Amino acid sequence: xxxxxxxxxxxxxxxxxxxxxxxxxxxxxxxDAEYVEGDIxxxxxxxxxxxxxERTLKLLETHKIGLFGAITSKPKDDAxxxxxxxxxxxxxxxxxxxxxxxxxxxxxxxxxxxxxxxGNPLNFIxxxxxxxxxxxxxxxxxxxxxxxGLYGGVEWTxxxxxxxxxxxxxxxxxxxxxxxxxxxxxxxxxxxxKKATQRILRxxxxxxxxxxxxxxxxxxxxxxxxxxxxxxxxxxxxxxxxEYPDIELWNTNIDAQMMWLTKNPENYGVIVAGNMFGxxxxxxxxxxxxxxxxxxxxxxxxxxxxxxxxxxxxxxxANYPVSIVNPIAMVASACMMLDFINExxxxxxxxxxxxxxxxxxxxxxxxxxxxxxxxxxxxxxxASTQQMADAIIAKL
Ligand code: NAI
Ligand code: MG
Numbered sequence: 153x154x155x156x157x158x159x160x161x162x163x164x165x166x167x168x169x170x171x172x173x174x175x176x177x178x179x180x181x182x183x184d185a186e187y188v189e190g191d192i193x194x195x196x197x198x199x200x201x202x203x204x205x206e207r208t209l210k211l212l213e214t215h216k217i218g219l220f221g222a223i224t225s226k227p228k229d230d231a232x233x234x235x236x237x238x239x240x241x242x243x244x245x246x247x248x249x250x251x252x253x254x255x256x257x258x259x260x261x262x263x264x265x266x267x268x269x270x271g272n273p274l275n276f277i278x279x280x281x282x283x284x285x286x287x288x289x290x291x292x293x294x295x296x297x298x299x300x301g302l303y304g305g306v307e308w309t310x311x312x313x314x315x316x317x318x319x320x321x322x323x324x325x326x327x328x329x330x331x332x333x334x335x336x337x338x339x340x341x342x343x344x345x346k347k348a349t350q351r352i353l354r355x356x357x358x359x360x361x362x363x364x365x366x367x368x369x370x371x372x373x374x375x376x377x378x379x380x381x382x383x384x385x386x387x388x389x390x391x392x393x394x395e396y397p398d399i400e401l402w403n404t405n406i407d408a409q410m411m412w413l414t415k416n417p418e419n420y421g422v423i424v425a426g427n428m429f430g431x432x433x434x435x436x437x438x439x440x441x442x443x444x445x446x447x448x449x450x451x452x453x454x455x456x457x458x459x460x461x462x463x464x465x466x467x468x469x470a471n472y473p474v475s476i477v478n479p480i481a482m483v484a485s486a487c488m489m490l491d492f493i494n495e496x497x498x499x500x501x502x503x504x505x506x507x508x509x510x511x512x513x514x515x516x517x518x519x520x521x522x523x524x525x526x527x528x529x530x531x532x533x534x535a536s537t538q539q540m541a542d543a544i545i546a547k548l
Pocket of ligand 1: 224225461
């Protein structure tokens, strides 16, 4: 196979160390690639007023595949205060570079697999009949629409005339908000387009078909959010009927789904949802399989894709003399990248190595030992980030 070029986007905080260790694992597993580093994150905000420089976008445009660590985001005022003095007051406004990447390249399909590793002490357990302890095996993949809906950014406080007058054409607005002073109104929209909705639904069904899941569950709220959730449900039924008659379509409401989450998580296969509900339900399932040290994800567009762990930059752990964070979420995200570029055998090998390490239980990072994150966890027997990567490599 020709040598691949991957854009590595370490970002900041623990993003840097988990990505470095992941690249080491990829090499040891036989993935032959060249890495070009893309600048992204806090440093570039502070020094250039842009956490996602144009040159980074160019790199991704050229090479198509990105492997992303994590970035630090801070609220508006804090961000402005940390801008380097010569850039202050020049109108730079901070916005999250990962959200920026998703929007810029239209990475509209987000996949977040949540699969139980046998022997993980962080696995969810529940009480069964006669006081027995059950450890349900979770194997769920959440498909989350990544660019529209509540995270689409179309929102106003104190809306202008055009927006306000538009809202006043809706009878429910007139009935419920007519008497609210305009400057006391905040409006965030939830816009779904047919094309993007179709794409996320098809991606979910396609994944179910390819990997043998028996059901796709739409997790929205069509009985209340009638237009957007309603459209998605209607389209899901049409697509299922016409293209995937062998896969069952289930429909759950997001609130009920969060309750079913701990009652019967083993019953679900592929789940599909809009942006916000997909975010919520995927964090919920991630909690059942070990949390942030294990949660991986892919952001995929028609041409470009970026793979990243769900966790952030965890700044308080970033400058430990020996890094303590769990690299598995990042390594598992890299496995999703390998699947995406049809290096399935290498992905399989790495996943098997992780599964063996977790099941053996000899090498565990602090989170797996239920410790509070502190530099002294290493003395207390927790594996460092490097040691976990070494253990995976040794299994390969
Ligand atoms: P976080 O995910 O960085 O960390 C929360 C806590 O989770 C940590 O304190 C740690 O206890 C645990 N944790 C995270 N990753 C872990 C790992 N690999 N192994 C073991 N434990 C791990 O979220 P937080 O603290 O809310 O945000 C920190 C910064 O990261 C913020 O600036 C936030 O905006 C940013 N962020 C960036 C994301 C991204 O790059 N996609 C996503 C989420 C947050
Ligand atoms: Mg989230």
